[in-house]
Amino acid sequence: SVIAADGMLYFYEEKQGNIALVQPDRTRLKVVSTFQMKDGQGPHWAHPSIYNKHLLVRHGNVLNIYSLKGE
Incomplete structure (x- = not known):
């Protein structure tokens, strides 16, 4: 799944x-950072959402929320 903000x-x-944060460019995709969603069970099929500068990612019965606010 891919989402943009x-x-x-x-x-x-x-x-x-x-999960990867990627900066798009005309010639390539630059991976800025990555991490792995480890909580929850089953396939990683849920589509992530972004609301109010937060990334919401569900895996099974677990919902993780990550702040996208910069310093």
């Missing part, structure tokens, strides 16, 4: 739950 892309990979 503030000129950035957020990729959520379905096999192992890797």
